[in-house]
Amino acid sequence: NGHHQVVSSLIKAQADVKGVHIDCQEVAKSTFAVELPPKQLDFGCSPSDSELSHQLHSALEQSGFTESRAALQSAAADVLQQILRSRLDDNPFFVVGSYSEGWGNNLTTLDGRTDANSDIDVMHLISGREYHQKSLCECDGASEQHELVNGHIQCSGFASNPAHATPGCPLRPALDNVDACRLCRYPPITPLLPNRVSNIPHPVLEALQKVLTSASSPCHVVHAASPDRGGEELRVSTSFLENRMLRSLTTLQGQ
Structure with a gap:
C-alpha cells in the first residue's frame, strides 16, 4: 500500500x-x-461481462480451482471416510457435502485445507431403522409406510435440526455431524426418468443411475423439514447424487 x-x-x-x-x-x-495493472480510467466505462468473466476465471485458476485439484480433494475425502470407518468399528459413516464434492470446501484456494468459515459434513447412518414410502415401496412385510410430499416423508416426532455442529481447533476443522436413516428406495428423480431429454452427458447419467442402486450410496432421510413443518416430516436426501454430479464437472463448470 x-x-x-x-x-x-x-x-x-x-x-x-x-x-x-x-x-x-x-x-x-x-x-x-x-x-x-493499469488503473481503470474513470470515463464512465466499466469492464464488459466478458472481461470480468475472464478475470474471474484467471483468478480461480491461480487459486487452484481446477478439475485435477478438485479430484484430489475428493480423493482425500474418500480416504478420510475410510479412516473414520476403520477407527469407529466400520460404522456406516459417510463424508459428504462440499469437502467430499471437491469444489466448495474452501473459497479462498483449493489446496485441501478447510476454510475457517467452513466445515466437514459427516453423516452417520443409524443402523436398524428404515422408512418406507407409500405407493413406491416394494419391500415384503413393510407394515408402516409414509406419504411422500414434495421431497419429504410425512413422519412426526423428530426435531427439525439435521446437524450437530462441533467447533474446530488448530488440529482439525469444524465438523457437522448428521444423523440419517435409510429409506427403502429413491423416489423418482426427474433427470433420470426414462425418455427424459437432458443436457447432462450420457456417461454422467449412467453413473447417476448406478448411485440409485449402489449399496455404498444408500437412499436416506435427514431431520429437516419444510418451513413451519418442523417435527412433522423428514427430508429425502439426494447428497450422493449431488456428490456424483459435482465430481463430474469440468474446470470451467466447477468454477
Missing part, C-alpha cells in the same frame, strides 16, 4: 538479526518494482 519506509525498516531489522549488510533502499525499490 505504498509504505516503502515500513518495508525498508523490516528488511533492515531482518538483516541486522542475521548479521548481513544489505542496501535497504535498493531492496525496497526492487520489492516495489512489480508491474501493476
